[in-house]
Amino acid sequence: MSEVNSADVLVIGSGGAGLRAAIEACDQGARTILISNGATGKSGATMLAGADVTLDGGSAAKIGLPGNEEDSKEKFLHDIIVQGYYLNNQKLVESYVRDAAARTKELIDWGVKYVWDGKRALLTQGVELNRVLVEQTRKRRITITDDIYMTDLLTQGNTVVGAAGIDINHGEIRVFEAKAVVIATGGWQRAYSFTSAPGGMTGAMHGAALRAGASLVNMEMVTFCPNVILWPPALRGDIFPYILIEMFGDLLEKHGRPFLKDEYDPSIYRIATTTEWNKLIFSVAGTRVVLRGDGSPRGGTYYSIKTVPLNILEEAEKLYPGWRWLRTDFSPIMDWLKAGNAVEVAPAAHYMEGGILVDENAVTTLKGLYAAGECSGGLFGANRVASAITQILVQGAIAGKSAAEFSKVRKTVEPDTKQLDKIQARLLSPFTKENGLRPVEVKKRVKKIADEHLWVLRNGKGLKTAISELEAILFKDIPELSLKTAARAYNKEWLDVIEIESIVQVLLASARSALYRTESRGVHNRTDYPLTNNNTWLREIVTRNVKGKLTLTTRPVTITKLKPPKGKFSFEEGIIRAVKELGE
Amino acid sequence: MNSIKVRISRFDPKVDSTPHYQTYEVPFEPRMTVMDILDYIYENIDPTIAYHSHTSCHRRVCARCNVGINNKPGLSCHTEVTGDVTIDPLPRFKVIRDLVVEGL
Numbered sequence: 001m002s003e004v005n006s007a008d009v010l011v012i013g014s015g016g017a018g019l020r021a022a023i024e025a026c027d028q029g030a031r032t033i034l035i036s037n038g039a040t041g042k043s044g045a046t047m048l049a050g051a052d053v054t055l056d057g058g059s060a061a062k063i064g065l066p067g068n069e070e071d072s073k074e075k076f077l078h079d080i081i082v083q084g085y086y087l088n089n090q091k092l093v094e095s096y097v098r099d100a101a102a103r104t105k106e107l108i109d110w111g112v113k114y115v116w117d118g119k120r121a122l123l124t125q126g127v128e129l130n131r132v133l134v135e136q137t138r139k140r141r142i143t144i145t146d147d148i149y150m151t152d153l154l155t156q157g158n159t160v161v162g163a164a165g166i167d168i169n170h171g172e173i174r175v176f177e178a179k180a181v182v183i184a185t186g187g188w189q190r191a192y193s194f195t196s197a198p199g200g201m202t203g204a205m206h207g208a209a210l211r212a213g214a215s216l217v218n219m220e221m222v223t224f225c226p227n228v229i230l231w232p233p234a235l236r237g238d239i240f241p242y243i244l245i246e247m248f249g250d251l252l253e254k255h256g257r258p259f260l261k262d263e264y265d266p267s268i269y270r271i272a273t274t275t276e277w278n279k280l281i282f283s284v285a286g287t288r289v290v291l292r293g294d295g296s297p298r299g300g301t302y303y304s305i306k307t308v309p310l311n312i313l314e315e316a317e318k319l320y321p322g323w324r325w326l327r328t329d330f331s332p333i334m335d336w337l338k339a340g341n342a343v344e345v346a347p348a349a350h351y352m353e354g355g356i357l358v359d360e361n362a363v364t365t366l367k368g369l370y371a372a373g374e375c376s377g378g379l380f381g382a383n384r385v386a387s388a389i390t391q392i393l394v395q396g397a398i399a400g401k402s403a404a405e406f407s408k409v410r411k412t413v414e415p416d417t418k419q420l421d422k423i424q425a426r427l428l429s430p431f432t433k434e435n436g437l438r439p440v441e442v443k444k445r446v447k448k449i450a451d452e453h454l455w456v457l458r459n460g461k462g463l464k465t466a467i468s469e470l471e472a473i474l475f476k477d478i479p480e481l482s483l484k485t486a487a488r489a490y491n492k493e494w495l496d497v498i499e500i501e502s503i504v505q506v507l508l509a510s511a512r513s514a515l516y517r518t519e520s521r522g523v524h525n526r527t528d529y530p531l532t533n534n535n536t537w538l539r540e541i542v543t544r545n546v547k548g549k550l551t552l553t554t555r556p557v558t559i560t561k562l563k564p565p566k567g568k569f570s571f572e573e574g575i576i577r578a579v580k581e582l583g584e
Numbered sequence: 585m586n587s588i589k590v591r592i593s594r595f596d597p598k599v600d601s602t603p604h605y606q607t608y609e610v611p612f613e614p615r616m617t618v619m620d621i622l623d624y625i626y627e628n629i630d631p632t633i634a635y636h637s638h639t640s641c642h643r644r645v646c647a648r649c650n651v652g653i654n655n656k657p658g659l660s661c662h663t664e665v666t667g668d669v670t671i672d673p674l675p676r677f678k679v680i681r682d683l684v685v686e687g688l
Contacts, residue, residue, distance in 0.1 A: 038639025039688075042646040127645060149638070168638060169680045198646065200639035232615045234662050237642045329644065440627045485632040487596055490684045493631050495638050 004175045007033040008407035013184035015044030017373025017392035019133035021182045024400025026140045033143045041134040045186045049126035054387035055100035063105040073097040084381030085522040086564035091360040092379040103393035125326040153212040159367040161413040171488020179407035182370045182399045187352035191503045193447040195349040207502030215365045215544045217377040218354030220514035224347035226282030230300040231344040241303040252302040253294040276385040283347040287456040300346030353380045362399035372399035382522025436482030439496035459528045463515040509543040531568045591670040618660035634682035
């Protein structure tokens with residue numbers, strides 16, 4: 001084990017939430033270390049974000065954008081909660097709409113390039129956000145440490161006193177002692193084989209938080225981004241067809257029929273192509289097509305622009321000159337489509353509404369531990385509609401401040417050597433096994449479980465299968481994993497072992513929560529419980545590790561502003577009803 | 585074409601004095617990328633090879649999967665392969681292991 005690094009505030013994660021948390025902690029006077037599992041600015045979900053920053057039009061007008069003074073924070077809050085199916089922690093939504101303008105203004109002051117959409121969104125791009133935030137981070141006395149894969153929290157009783165992980169390039173175990181720790185590591189999309197998220201989004205710190213005794217919330221809630229390219233391989237993972245379908249083109253089943261137009265109420269098609277309900281509607285409709293056997297060879301549907309006249313394409317290209325947007329080049333996709341081909345598309349694991357349980361000050365259930373951004377849960381309830389970029393900025397700043405304040409009244413605690421020995425033994429154990437199970441095989445099995453049973457449409461039978469298979473992997477297979485090379489430097493199998501450990505724990509929390517929630521709500525759709533049940537299920541599911549056992553409890557949704565309606569609704573009824581409530 | 589020959593530069597500075605090539609035979613699929621090939625080898629033939637993928641974006645954004653492909657730098661996630669291929673680490677960077685370099 002190498003030397004121990006010491007910080008007042010340790011920020012784990014170098015996307016927007018981590019960068020903003022580090023900036024805030026440093027500005028509050030804390031000695032801050034920022035850790036990335038890749039290269040800061042070149043890893044994490046922020047880099048791939050579209051991206052927009054959302055705030056209400058009234059607040060936008062107050063910070064000098066040509067906003068809409070009739071819009072307000074109250075209206076924005078209302079819309080987020082209605083579309084979140086009332087599962088949102090309303091205290092978190094209040095912070096979101098309250099701080100959105102300040103965070104947006106500061107981005108503009110820091111020189112972010114953007115286009116204002118005239119309503120509620122500042123359109124920019126993930127790489128551009130990272131550019132600005134990394135620049136601000138580097139201006140400050142913040143220690144940046146790259147390619148460190150954090151795996152564990154160090155605790156003393158109920159208090160977090162640091163964290164540990166491995167140096168990916170050199171293979172050493174690294175230990176950081178800290179008066180406060182902020183987790184800002186995004187979601188766990190890499191539990192699935194098809195995702196729009198980059199590598200590294202494996203829920204390692206969700207797993208660490210669980211093992212340390214923190215609670216997770218709403219883990220059954222996973223947003224899928226529909227119409228993501230599945231094939232051809234060079235374009236795989238690109239979400240551009242998801243954007244294009246708002247303008248033109250058709251989603252086709254295997255006979256070339258546009259299924260959403262053919263099979264749904266015209267109002268659903270209109271809502272899918274003009275509102276933020278697009279993710280949910282397209283994902284559910286496309287998955288229904290695949291499940292009945294009318295999908296494409298690789299398990300998706302098709303997106304085609306064959307019916308779009310050339311001059312319409314030329315007009316659209318004016319929005320994206322040369323089919324480029326800032327630093328992203330969509331022209332290879334357009335070349336493929338314009339040549340008359342369809343791309344195969346499918347929903348991809350995209351955003352996690354659930355995560356580490358926090359309050360409005362980013363405080364978790366463990367002392368000294370804070371969480372911000374997508375790794376935290378509760379803000380967006382059962383369906384995210386507003387920007388996750390605003391989320392990471394707002395919550396990052398809050399977490400940085402809370403952690404810095406806490407660190408001022410704390411002393412550094414030396415890590416418990418017994419705890420460190422245990423962590424080291426666990427992390428290094430795959431090196432000591434011979435002829436065990438191959439990590440890549442087990443990883444494939446884990447992803448298959450997620451793909452089959454924790455996908456867009458779920459059911460009780462599948463979830464029970466998932467739970468028993470995941471438990472077997474956790475207790476029987478993981479201890480048997482072994483590596484083919486003893487090289488510690490960039491050992492891919494070793495990284496796979498670490499990923500499998502956290503992914504299995506997080507998937508178990510997700511599957512158990514999904515089985516427990518005997519209804520459909522937002523992005524959680526159960527074919528055996530198709531109705532949204534506001535009479536009994538306006539409750540959050542909380543998962544926690546008690547003496548090595550995953551334990552589930554529920555708590556009523558936190559309501560401060562907007563009272564949910566009573567009743568039960570089907571998928572289509574729920575959407576049509578909510579759209580009326582939004583006055584669209 | 586049913587399969588292609590893939591030559592990969594192998595080097596562990598802790599053990600080897602110089603890099604050497606190892607050749608793998610990989611089933612060819614139309615439109616496959618260098619990253620697909622590396623993943624295939626890792627998953628099916630040789631799990632000891634090192635190439636950057638733990639935080640790669642697969643979307644031409646992060647550029648951390650940059651390698652030498654038939655002596656030209658290219659993103660492995662986006663470069664399609666049409667036949668036999670040689671893959672080296674990006675030149676002029678210090679090699680950590682195989683295709684993984686420092687400072688990228």
